[in-house]
Amino acid sequence: MSIVAEHEYQAKDYKSDLKPIWCPSCGDFGVVSAIYKALARIGRPPHEIAFVSGIGCSSRIPGYTTAYGFNSVHGRALPIAQGIKLANPDLLVLVAGGDGDGFSIGGGHVPHAIRRNLDLTYILMDNQIYGLTKGQLSPTSPRGLKTGSSFHGSLEEPVNPLLYVLSYGAGFVAQGTPADMSGLADVIEEGIRYPGFAFINVQSPCVTYGQEEQQLRVHKQKMQSLKDLAHDTTDRLKAMALAQEYGIKLYTGVFYRNPEPAATFETAVRELHDRLVPEARLRVDILDTFRPQ
């Protein structure tokens, strides 16, 4: 997507009148602020932005922006977003949602969105819990966690969103936390600017059902900037190795950015159109295809 700022926008231009009904201090407040900031820097007018989500606390986020929002159904934000982007490639299309929305019920859509490589930015609010339904295991919950649905402790290994999307071939993979607001806004902005599918995992604490270790102040203590580590963001295998530490370390910043972004699906579509449309018959004449030979 080529991004040309029309005029100066400020963060508040992206903030809607709807009052968030998140619990006080929910991490998602920080995420939406970071999104406002990133969008202001990008400078696309709100009506040229489509913001899609599934269902969950985190999925309420589009309603809190002035973009065209689509708070759809649980787990289906990615297919809907792809339809939007294909219908109108000029739009800036954002996708957001929770860890359950994205990697449990919606997990089957992720590899396909990534291998198609549409220019979408997917922001996952990973709180390692089901917030909206009041505290059950999420796919990123650590093994052993006791929740409403795992009274005696979970028996499963968590999924690793970062490693998964890297192995799916995503061109841009980053992580952030509202404990570092400016870093978070930065990776969101970078993800949006990346011409292709961008995935941003945000460690966004659930203060009501989440675990103690996932509170912002704990993040503040244990987060570790990848930039400070001088991580080479063009090295996918290195990124995968770092991603293995998901759940143990809290790396922030860019894990991987394809230095030579692959052509997007929209580009391939445009090329196909350029080739085929000129030679087409009119829509009204489509039935002529069926004259018997």
Next chain:
Amino acid sequence: MSIVAEHEYQAKDYKSDLKPIWCPSCGDFGVVSAIYKALARIGRPPHEIAFVSGIGCSSRIPGYTTAYGFNSVHGRALPIAQGIKLANPDLLVLVAGGDGDGFSIGGGHVPHAIRRNLDLTYILMDNQIYGLTKGQLSPTSPRGLKTGSSFHGSLEEPVNPLLYVLSYGAGFVAQGTPADMSGLADVIEEGIRYPGFAFINVQSPCVTYGQEEQQLRVHKQKMQSLKDLAHDTTDRLKAMALAQEYGIKLYTGVFYRNPEPAATFETAVRELHDRLVPEARLRVDILDTFRPQ
């Protein structure tokens, strides 16, 4: 699963009366033969085997065995198999199906089956095409392929089943082809014996809708045994590197085998039962839980 052969079984003991309705020379004939062979070596009586599949040409396979078969619906073999295994951990549970069944419609179930690590063996008949529906793109079809559903050529990168399951943490990952029947029977047997989730990708040509390069004789020319390469099957990262060549090279044999298999989900369940069952009230007294306090 502890496997104790009751008495000697032969391949034919696992072959049912149902006559396969696959196209003559379909690769799946070889796969089912290899399964008969592997099962005979394992020696479990057919009635202690549950064999689950989805829908597709390949998914017809349970009906051609004497096991308890479940030819279910498209893409849902893994959840059903997990239910069976959890209901009766003593059964030997096999899962089989096509590339579309497993990594398109069923793709969302794979990471969860693997992170739960039930002792299942999943045999994917990967023909890079939708056979049963007469030739459309499958998720493993190469980019550019022209099929009924991609008249002007596919615009998507294929999925990489081997790399995906490795990043999901599968404990046993192998590949085979009916072009090497004894190697195929070997990896299936090994997969079944592996105590945990085992994934076997079988390059099984579709002679009717598949591509020229995916015919058995081409396999014969280009396949390359991992054993001959002296690949270290305990090295997961090395396995991932080899898996990257999916679609380019045809490696046969074991990519990865966890030298220290993790405890299975069934084991964790058994431990939970051992802990909780003794202290339980009777089922008939369950309502006593609700005496007001």
Next chain:
Amino acid sequence: MRNDLIIGMAGSGGDGIVSAGESLMSALAREGYYAIMSKSFGSQIRGGESSCRLRISTDPVLSPGGTLDVAVALNWEDFMRFGSELPVDGRTVVIYDSNTKVQPDKLPLTEVRPAVAIPVPIQETARQHAGTDKAKNTVVLGLLAGWFKLAEENVLAGIRRKFGKKGEQVLRGNERAFAAGLEFAAAHPVDLDVVMAAPKAANGKILLLDGNEMCAAAAIFAGCDFFGGYPITPSTEIMHFLSKELWKHGGTVLQAEDEIAGIGAAVGASFAGKKAMTATSGPGMSLKTEILGLATIAELPLVCVNVQRGGPSTGIPTKSEQSDLFQAIFSAHGDAVRPVIAPISVHDTFRMTVEAFNIAEAYQTPVILLSDQEIAQRKETVPAINTANVHVVNRRLPTRSELDNYVRFRVTDSGVSPISHPGMKGGNYLASGIEHNEKGAPTAKGDVHARMNEKRIRKLIPLKHRRDLFVIEGDSHAPLAMVSWGSLAGVASEALERARKAGMRVKLLIPKLLYPVSEEIYRDFFREVKAGLIIEQSYQGQLYRVLRMYVDLPRGVQSLARSGSNPILVEEVVSRLQQLTLDLQRGRVPEPEPMLG
């Protein structure tokens, strides 16, 4: 003195109004009162509005009741958010926090003047006596116990149990807050007959639980060994209870990656020979559609619970509605008939859940247990259930000789074929979603297809004669009739009583088996009926339509239906019945209204 009292309370999430209701209910249950308490919340997870309605009675009651006798508003914005869920009329006693600064004659209630409106410095009292706003609900308990003579001793005992764990200071603060509430009530007597009569008998064996808990407990009783599901409001508590308890009985609870995997695993467990269950709400039901059809054609027992909420789509997750009936019956593609049953109360949820398992196992079919948010999330006092009288059915396994030449889908006289499972030697067969012959072999033959369709549907016919799945009350020769189901049945039942007291000749049919439709039972019921109401909480009047499919309803039978979360009140039903009685007396048979009103 009253035998029946309905209290409605609302506040914001932190006010603990629901927990006050629960404490009061628990105390009342110990005294031997019967009670029903339903809760309602806004969309926020924390800090949003919340409310509860507590109905107390000296006799068993089935409905949460209509207009409030007592309304408690901790603040008016939150109270008003519940709209028609907390109806106030000219006989209501309104108690509210005086810090709202609202004058008793300026209450923000639409067009009603309650009998009495009493501003109470609730917050102030809490702060003063307990040093925290958190004790506001305890003050309210004191007020209620004082004014309406409600279980003072037991409430206090409850407060002590609850706060005893939280340290001396908290406990004492709450004790003082409670006493202050009592005192305020004593000091400000209300000049109305709202004092509760004493309970008829102290019933030590009473249980206190909600519909979801009852459903989960009944599943364990019925022999459920496997639960596969995915969280969704308002059904999640079924999984919560099972996640705590089912393991203790050797069972397994799988929180699957989605609803499809949840029901898929349950179907697998059933195939493997175990009693299996899944539970969800509307959106999840929509996702389970395909595998429900698989269970039908593969003839596998399965219990699928749908706790209905407001739809379509995500709709209103926290509110009750009865608009998933069409879906429960008709969502499958192909000619798939599956039994649909619905409980009418928390108490009834026990029997209906066991029945769901029994039908599933006996007929080798998925069964939809159609609960609703009202029943699932309301707490009821339930008299002890004599489980010795409750029959548990197991599936019909093949005998040894049947295994000698096993034919899984044999077309028998009953339509039910003995079912084997992995592990049974000789029982090996292929289960499939593809049409198959009696042996289980896939087929594309039309005649086999017709025969198997016939078998699968014929086997369910005996259900249509299960008169025990229907409740009939009232005057059996009445010209006026009502039909209602699920949580609305309680409203209809109460309306029946009132209408009969008012001299109307009326009767009521409550079907717990909703599908297949028992033509015979309805035909008998409607034989002498001239007019009536089918009462339900859905915009389209779904049960009314389903009945029309199979039953020739008398012309004067109408639909009384409304979208969820807009209650149908007993008063309203009674007045509709009155109108119908008048119509009949004048020889006018009312016309049924067209669709899409």
Next chain:
Amino acid sequence: MRNDLIIGMAGSGGDGIVSAGESLMSALAREGYYAIMSKSFGSQIRGGESSCRLRISTDPVLSPGGTLDVAVALNWEDFMRFGSELPVDGRTVVIYDSNTKVQPDKLPLTEVRPAVAIPVPIQETARQHAGTDKAKNTVVLGLLAGWFKLAEENVLAGIRRKFGKKGEQVLRGNERAFAAGLEFAAAHPVDLDVVMAAPKAANGKILLLDGNEMCAAAAIFAGCDFFGGYPITPSTEIMHFLSKELWKHGGTVLQAEDEIAGIGAAVGASFAGKKAMTATSGPGMSLKTEILGLATIAELPLVCVNVQRGGPSTGIPTKSEQSDLFQAIFSAHGDAVRPVIAPISVHDTFRMTVEAFNIAEAYQTPVILLSDQEIAQRKETVPAINTANVHVVNRRLPTRSELDNYVRFRVTDSGVSPISHPGMKGGNYLASGIEHNEKGAPTAKGDVHARMNEKRIRKLIPLKHRRDLFVIEGDSHAPLAMVSWGSLAGVASEALERARKAGMRVKLLIPKLLYPVSEEIYRDFFREVKAGLIIEQSYQGQLYRVLRMYVDLPRGVQSLARSGSNPILVEEVVSRLQQLTLDLQRGRVPEPEPMLG
């Protein structure tokens, strides 16, 4: 001389019997005959049994016809596999390969003796003249052209076009095989009047295509810009055609990872302002249930095609059935009403597909286009369609002034609110599956919910007055009536003609709008009716039941329904009508049968 001829042929997959039928049909179309050809296959991908029925007529016909006039069996096992799909009776001419070694008086047909049975050395002739078994179908073409005087020249021209590309040798071989067939026919004259009359007019503008192709082409005509789907028999060819053609019109075809993603992407495209479509069959419909509900509450236009096949579950993918009607109408949870329309022929598929888009866009709703395998996969001759008369509707966008204070879900008089899409400045709103107020803000309020349900359902009322979506034929005051839909409508239509010729007073209603049910149109239709038949291909008689929900059917109206792939024949309908006529004459009104017969 006949005006109408029905030929049924069966063989194994490699025999090319279907391609012979196609060649013959194409030749006949060029001569100006009308024709319908349906194919039927076993479950194998290759080498299984395959068959086709070709009906040829000098006048337009709507049904594939019943009993065969001519039956061609390349081998008897395969022929018999089709059972009642290829019915033979005492007037049928049977042609079969003498290499089957079956004696003409020992045909394996159940209890019928055809008029003539002619063994022909088909395989032998093919080998002898073309040197390959592959030419068997060409021999058959020669036999048919010879005996029944069918377009000899054009068939030969077709053979030349087809085999011309395959080299001199193949071409010559087939020419010789065809000639040999002609010769055999000439040498063995049949003593029966089976020769076809000449076509009425050579119609150069005729089209030849199947229902799936027509649906896809009509979608392009209607302005479809986005297709999201997943392959499934028997609907896949819609995607195939679009994958070839839609790109040329600037549109996009997405083969999604599953049916949910397919409809999800289509909903996204619609939200973004484009006309969007998805297509599937039963199992896929079951998966799309949830997102269909989303489109309903978010009020997004969407066309969803279901090409029905045998169910439940995977069922019989290759055979036609009409058993997804319940699902099409009722599968959503919540009070979701969505229009369901069904074409009655390949020809009609054009108008109905355009109509589906028009209704979707005009009313901002998902529309189910309910085709069936019979229509979708049969080829028809279709007269040129004057597309200038076909109206295309676009969604109502907000005007500038409406955008000034935009209210996406404004409750208007019509219930339809102007709809914006991303890119329109000022039109920004939140689409959601959660209940919302007029502005689009999520709500849990009961009164808002009721108002929005009302709006969403009220907006569809005008559809109930669309008399152009109903065909009524026959004697308008007849006491006897039929209702039929989809591919069965053709059978009913033909039965009507025959019954009227036989002197019966009967009429026929063909609803193409199946939901919402137009009470008024049915009421008018049934006013003077005493008895009749609702004719459809489902075990449960789904249309019959749906009509009962909204219409008081006269007591004598019965269901004539049967599981898929068991044809309902014109003869049978006529004889049922005869029986009903007798009953009426004797003053007996037949009782409707109970459910689950």
